[in-house]
Amino acid sequence: MKRRLILFCIICVIGNFLNVFVCRASSMAKSIEKIDFVRVENIKDCQEDFELQNIYITSSKSAYAEFTIPQDGFVKIVTKANTIRQYAEGVTTYLGASTILYRNKNFIQPVGKEVMAGPDQVSETEAVALEKGTYYIQFKISDAVEELGIYGMLQTAVLYQDCSSNESESISTLHKRNQITLDKALSGFISDISPVDYYEFTVSRRTPVKIGYWTNQEGTTQIELFDTSNNKIADGSFTGGMEWFEVEKYVEKGTYYFKISSTARGKSEVRVMKQKYDLTLSYKKPIIYVNTKTEYKEIRYLKGNFYTTDVAATAWDNGTVLGKGKNSFAVNKAGYYTVRITDYTGKMFQTAIYVSDVDNVKPKAPVVSYCKAGQYYVKGKAEAGATVYLKINNSSHLYSAKASSKGVYKVKINYYLFKGDVIQVYAVDKAGNKGRTCKVIIK
Template identity: 30%
Template sequence: MRKYKNMLLLLLLIVLAGIVFGGKDTAKAYVQTKIDELKITKVSDIEVYNLYDINNITIDNSFYPYLDTRIFKFTLEEDGFVKMLLTADKLTKNTYSNSKHTVQEPLVSATVYRDEKLIFEVIPTITAKGSTNTAKAPVNGETKAKVALDRGTYYVAIRTDKMQQSANTSTFVKGEAGFILYYQPVESDEIFRPSSVGNENPIKSEKAVQGLLTVANPRDYYMFEIKERSLVDITYMYESSNKAKFVLYGKDREAIITKQFSGNNVKYLEERLLDVGKYYLSLETLSVGDGGRTSIEISSIPYPLNLRQVNRTKNSYIKVDTIEVPKEVRYIRGKLSQRDINNSNWRTAELITDTLQFGINKAGNYSVRVVDDFGNIFIENISATACDNTAPAKPKIKGYVAGDYEVTGTAEANSLVTVMFNNRPYKCEADSKGNYSCILPSRLAKGAKIEVYATDISGNVSSSAVVTVK
């Protein structure tokens, strides 16, 4: 019987020891189940504030369970900026030793977490320090800069010096800490908060989208659509002074442009010629814990390049409709695509910048390349199935008097007439009735040979008419 009594006594001692030495953790678990809501001071400008609601937080770890940490929470109805201020002027750190009492400077800190388990820290710890005499002012803890946070609930851990106890000495903190939480709501045009791949915020042309990069969501995604080939300007801005990254993605989400930039509320511009399709953007802060307002805007200028065949059996040619005042327009036989903008054959391709048309006398594919003043290059092609391949009639030479500067005659209407004189070509155009007049730089001399041939709009060349000046 005594054996069983001894066992019961031993079990009772183990239970008491667990309560004494494990009481602190038990109390912490109890506090976590009842988390008080902090008062928020809502302001229109986080950098300018006069009024505030102070949270008076009672701290006393002189009694069991000797709490040195208290957990609170606050809820943001909208995305915005937050600043914190922590005071310790009403706190004392007391030490009792053999009936002697001394006062030391207490420390109290505040850390904000995204989760109730206090794992994901979103605002760095701030620390306040009390004072032991009136000659030395206490030191407040304050966030160095505004912190961008998403809407939702956050948890604040208020921690102070631990209670220390020995056989003859006991040290504890007692009093009130003051905690002020400033909050500036920020309006956002973003539909998806947070955004992600597959949930990109849409951008419409000529309309700026205001956004916010936050500590928990440091990257935003956007999407826009191009319905016709266009020269697209993308203007973007990041409020923070820290580094950020801009990326433009193609239709298959391949990176087209990647740029790192410093924020500072400076607007940056990227310009790119884009074909029809969907495109994606991302803005990302590169500094941990950073955040701030963003702005992004898309504008575009259509860059048409339309090829149209005019006529089929007589005077067939390709008409080119494109941007105003192109720097260079060339055409070449064959079917080329945007991948062939630097094909070496373009160097010798015929220039049609002034006329924006070219004749065709052979069926098949033709490609046109346009270059603008900014170096943007784009290509279109057309397939000609039927065209004029009949040479024009031989021209007639009627006027070629010695001592004159002029050669006249008739040729196919609207054809290009070439007069060969002194082994040099001189060109003129036949009018709608077929009459032509070609002015030469020197007088016609007796015995000089004159050769004339015509080229129609399609590029067909006539046989030559030849005369000798008498």
């Protein structure tokens, strides 16, 4: 019997606790009223007539509402604190109300600034850019001593200007990026909730690309381009609005993404464009020809296949620079050759070519048929088209002449030969192969 009595007491205590908890939870539950938005053409200079919706206040320091917008756009909340009053100790006090916009039902993530309307006054929140979805408003009664005795009404309207976009991800992230097709415009949207957008694109071959961005709002915008390893390979920033801004980069075949951060809220246009640089390479054994109509400041080349991300790498310091007006060079080794052009604006771009059929056979030593003391030249025969080099008495100074199509050469020197002088003659063919040296003593 005693045990039953103890058990009964425990059940009563638990029951009372649950009753108090449920009552408190019930009193804390928010009554959220649904309101409709008013569509306007220009939210910053609204000329349309619109009606205010009534929100009734009964013994509470706050009232709550929710609304849903079907597309991305700008939102402004108009609030009038009409007849909110508190009666306490025989005194009636007229109260104002502040408006706070939230992005979720928990009312813990405000968007924009809290705006106050005094008794019988009207307030407007600043226009904020929001993605499509449902949002929540708290109307907080000001100067209320306690919740009891508060009653009356406020009026409100949600003004909405449509700024629809065709982004695949309304709120994009690093791992949830908008897909963009080359050379096709995409309407974007930068919101107050998510002031950063991510876009991803793929190129099927090595190509220069240009990322274009336009916004109809003033602000500072930064574009950062990354490769698949999250390495930043290009960036740029600008301040302003209503103008086209571009970031350009030569990229390899593959997938890339870029990040747009902006203080300019609202609609934007994004486009990734393939660029056509006027640079191609062709090969006719043993010469690589650089084909371009670009007015260039410099052409240089390296042996090997260099990625476009290496366009300014220190390896290019060791590249071979072609002489002014020259747009070809000879090769005698199979493999890749990369050519880089620098134009007069300082912009650099490059491309590569692979050659397999090369001339790597060394030419024979030239034949000296005429060399005589007291003469100013040496004659003979060598491989047709080869360049014949001559030095006297092992001097570092070289004289040269090109062999004709029949292989005949004549090397002129700037003083006459003496008896006993030793001349050394060798040939370098069109491919750059150096042949053996022929040595002759002047008699």
